Amino acid sequence: MTIEDKLFLNRFQADKHSHLKIRDRDVCRSCERKPCTYICPAKVYAWDEKEERIDTAYEGCLECGTCRYGCAHDNIDWRNPRGGFGIMYKNG
Amino acid sequence: MSDKFDVIIVGAGPSGLAAGYMLAKEGMDVIIVERGDHPGTKNVMGGVLYRQPTEEIIPKFWEKAPVERAIVEQRMWLVDKESVVTLGHRSKGFGTEPYNNFTVLRAKFDRWFAEQVVDAGALLITETVVEDFLYDGSRIVGVKTGREQGDIRANVIILAEGVNSLLAQKVGLQRDGINSSELAVAVKEIITLPKEKIEDRFNLEEGEGATIELVGDSTFGMMGTGFIYTNKDSLSVGCGVLVSQLVEHEGLNPNEILEHMKSHPAVKPLLQGGESNEYLAHMIPEGGYRAMPKLYRDNVLVVGDAAMLCNGIHREGSNMALTSGKFAAETVIAAHQRGDYSAGMLSEYQSKLEKSFVLKDLKKYQNVGVVMERNRHFFSFYPHAVNAALEEFLTVDSVPKKEKQQRIWNEVTSQRSKYEIIKDLYRGWRVMG
Numbered sequence: 223m224t225i226e227d228k229l230f231l232n233r234f235q236a237d238k239h240s241h242l243k244i245r246d247r248d249v250c251r252s253c254e255r256k257p258c259t260y261i262c263p264a265k266v267y268a269w270d271e272k273e274e275r276i277d278t279a280y281e282g283c284l285e286c287g288t289c290r291y292g293c294a295h296d297n298i299d300w301r302n303p304r305g306g307f308g309i310m311y312k313n314g
Numbered sequence: 315m316s317d318k319f320d321v322i323i324v325g326a327g328p329s330g331l332a333a334g335y336m337l338a339k340e341g342m343d344v345i346i347v348e349r350g351d352h353p354g355t356k357n358v359m360g361g362v363l364y365r366q367p368t369e370e371i372i373p374k375f376w377e378k379a380p381v382e383r384a385i386v387e388q389r390m391w392l393v394d395k396e397s398v399v400t401l402g403h404r405s406k407g408f409g410t411e412p413y414n415n416f417t418v419l420r421a422k423f424d425r426w427f428a429e430q431v432v433d434a435g436a437l438l439i440t441e442t443v444v445e446d447f448l449y450d451g452s453r454i455v456g457v458k459t460g461r462e463q464g465d466i467r468a469n470v471i472i473l474a475e476g477v478n479s480l481l482a483q484k485v486g487l488q489r490d491g492i493n494s495s496e497l498a499v500a501v502k503e504i505i506t507l508p509k510e511k512i513e514d515r516f517n518l519e520e521g522e523g524a525t526i527e528l529v530g531d532s533t534f535g536m537m538g539t540g541f542i543y544t545n546k547d548s549l550s551v552g553c554g555v556l557v558s559q560l561v562e563h564e565g566l567n568p569n570e571i572l573e574h575m576k577s578h579p580a581v582k583p584l585l586q587g588g589e590s591n592e593y594l595a596h597m598i599p600e601g602g603y604r605a606m607p608k609l610y611r612d613n614v615l616v617v618g619d620a621a622m623l624c625n626g627i628h629r630e631g632s633n634m635a636l637t638s639g640k641f642a643a644e645t646v647i648a649a650h651q652r653g654d655y656s657a658g659m660l661s662e663y664q665s666k667l668e669k670s671f672v673l674k675d676l677k678k679y680q681n682v683g684v685v686m687e688r689n690r691h692f693f694s695f696y697p698h699a700v701n702a703a704l705e706e707f708l709t710v711d712s713v714p715k716k717e718k719q720q721r722i723w724n725e726v727t728s729q730r731s732k733y734e735i736i737k738d739l740y741r742g743w744r745v746m747g
């Protein structure tokens with residue numbers, strides 16, 4: 223099963239504003255491996271070749287925090303979504 | 315809402331709820347602040363809850379709580395690409411009172427647990443994020459929440475915010491931030507399956523449960539484990555690996571590891587016909603004793619995952635969370651009686667942990683993580699070698715057994731020298747013994 227199919231099973235209350243921010247876009251440009259694009263269990267981060275920037279599909283974030291620690295440049299400003307927003311696990 | 319409490323607890327997970335329950339029972343004025351819409355909707359664990367430490371908080375909880383299955387069999391699988399060597403233990407006694415452990419689903423269990431805490435007298439507010447501390451000079455006197463006019467004051471704050479402990483880091487208790495080799499990322503899928511099928515496939519009587527931990531090719535040889543736990547009418551199927559090793563494994567996503575594990579010929583038949591119901595992700599604090607934050611300062615205590623209290627070797631974490639919550643509550647009650655919430659007084663919390671299994675166990679295994687991380691073959695070469703050896707030994711092909719033994723030994727030593735194997739055994743014994 224793909225991640226997209228799996229995320230479809232989950233319950234989310236998406237906020238209008240992202241709780242994940244890239245601190246410095248230049249850092250991503252020079253980041254060789256861009257681990258955020260593969261370590262995130264929900265594939266929130268994707269490299270946009272054209273725009274040369276990381277896109278964040280924060281709506282599907284599972285709030286594990288892996289990106290925050292996997293980014294060697296500490297370039298992700300990770301916050302909790304606002305109260306009541308984000309993933310709402312049925313089973314946990 | 316009164317504007318000052320005795321205690322603020324940040325997070326309604328096992329550690330925060332345990333602390334809240336004990337404090338409320340003692341008549342303390344306690345508020346629990348939870349960011350989810352209900353306690354549990356942000357919480358994830360593999361799924362094993364231990365009876366004894368839970369019962370120390372709520373006696374006979376299993377008679378009322380939404381537990382899934384009482385575990386009677388715990389298996390360990392050493393996994394190679396197409397084969398598996400299995401070990402395990404089953405005891406009928408574990409299926410009857412007082413029980414050993416249960417599978418639970420956090421979203422269900424924590425919601426129930428929180429109800430008990432509220433019944434005991436604690437105030438619970440949900441959908442509220444604690445964003446910062448409230449200071450009076452350098453003294454912490456409360457927290458700032460994301461709500462309008464959301465400042466809350468208290469004498470002491472218990473941080474039970476989980477593994478991604480933003481507040482503990484903010485207040486400088488977590489020393490240099492957490493290293494990515496001290497954290498594992500785990501993903502899990504809930505796969506629904508009829509009760510009867512689960513009981514047939516896992517050879518269980520009604521209501522009994524089984525767990526399987528998988529080591530080896532199921533995590534592509536990375537430091538980590540897979541797991542399959544039986545719930546009432548679903549399976550919790552997941553895997554976790556160190557964040558640092560995943561980063562090195564360029565292009566590999568945690569979901570691909572899980573799908574790889576699910577497709578193993580020994581795993582696939584167990585899941586057949588099941589339907590995915592939910593996909594979850596969470597980090598596990600694997601750093602152990604060496605990576606623990608400072609556990610207290612004036613007016614603040616850190617418990618559970620936020621304090622890195624987790625024993626990955628023995629799949630224990632919820633027990634440490636509950637026990638640390640209990641110790642924090644006892645310490646706060648004593649502090650309240652003296653009217654002294656200084657670091658000196660709160661250090662009693664650390665002493666309690668030191669004297670208990672929690673820090674005794676974490677100390678015992680304090681070097682395992684480092685040794686395993688540096689010796690990756692423990693998770694790749696050995697599971698493979700054991701499988702290959704048994705496959706050779708079990709293949710009946712008219713080759714004399716003595717010759718087979720020689721073949722196995724030659725095969726093993728062609729990949730790892732005798733000297734290295736002896737060194738590995740010694741290392742393993744040193745860090746685990």
